[in-house]
Amino acid sequence: MGANVATVVCPLGPRVRSFVGRKDSTTPAVDGLLPDVHADADSLIQLFKDKTIHEHGLTALIGAHTTSQQLFVDPSRARDPQDSTPGVWDVLFYNQTVSDNVPQRVFKLPSDVALAAHPNIAPEWKKFITDPEDWNEDYAKEYVRLSLLGVDNINQLTECTKVLPPAIKTFNSPDSAIIKAWLKGRYDVLGKYLENGDLLTGIFALLGLSLN
Numbered sequence: 001m002g003a004n005v006a007t008v009v010c011p012l013g014p015r016v017r018s019f020v021g022r023k024d025s026t027t028p029a030v031d032g033l034l035p036d037v038h039a040d041a042d043s044l045i046q047l048f049k050d051k052t053i054h055e056h057g058l059t060a061l062i063g064a065h066t067t068s069q070q071l072f073v074d075p076s077r078a079r080d081p082q083d084s085t086p087g088v089w090d091v092l093f094y095n096q097t098v099s100d101n102v103p104q105r106v107f108k109l110p111s112d113v114a115l116a117a118h119p120n121i122a123p124e125w126k127k128f129i130t131d132p133e134d135w136n137e138d139y140a141k142e143y144v145r146l147s148l149l150g151v152d153n154i155n156q157l158t159e160c161t162k163v164l165p166p167a168i169k170t171f172n173s174p175d176s177a178i179i180k181a182w183l184k185g186r187y188d189v190l191g192k193y194l195e196n197g198d199l200l201t202g203i204f205a206l207l208g209l210s211l212n
């Protein structure tokens with residue numbers, strides 16, 4: 001539910017059908033189960049297929065990296081984003097992952113690059129670049145599947161989609177000039193504020209910085 005609220009309050013993010021009542025475990029998951037960022041596309045595809053998520057669904061889900069800012073793949077570039085707009089749920093991630101011309105700070109995950117080039121993924125990937133509505137719809141459908149994997153008490157869940165906040169369907173960033181400068185590699189300190197969703201124009205002034 002928390003993830004679905006976060007998705008819909010992200011500008012341009014979809015409303016995802018949300019079910020509550022899953023029995024959570026008090027035992028933490030064992031380490032090492034997350035997909036490997038250096039794995040080849042075939043093994044990543046198989047990993048998701050084994051969990052009923054096929055190429056089309058994986059292509060849609062991986063678009064969540066439109067909002068991510070890596071920390072651990074290259075710690076020397078902590079908080080570098082996977083597209084130029086980590087605060088916005090747009091299709092720029094699909095475009096920039098396959099583009100040779102991206103701002104310095106955009107950090108392409110090797111797994112995303114590998115998946116985008118896979119013959120069973122590439123056509124879908126290209127379609128999402130030009131069709132944000134199609135992507136949002138496919139993402140929302142596939143996320144329901146992802147979110148219910150391994151849930152034993154599936155028939156005891158309650159649908160709570162209607163309590164989600166409304167979707168934000170248009171967005172103009174008041175911070176775009178500052179973000180543009182940050183993407184060129186300047187103002188390292190701003191990465192963490194961007195990650196927090198802070199208004200950078202205000203932070204910028206508070207830190208005594210100026211655009212020049």
Ligand code: HEM
Binds near residue numbers: 061062069
């Ligand atoms: C092939 C499968 C995937 C791989 C290899 C992968 C890899 C990664 C990596 C390496 C990071 C950055 C971690 C760090 O250094 O901080 C990341 C972040 C993230 N990924 Fe994925 N990912 C995959 C699939 C997904 C899927 C299916 C979703 C959601 C539907 C997703 C959502 C996210 C989000 C939201 C973040 C940001 C997390 C944060 O900032 O705390 N990823 N992913």
Ligand SMILES: [Ca+2]
Binds near residue numbers: 066083089093
């Ligand atoms: Ca984005």
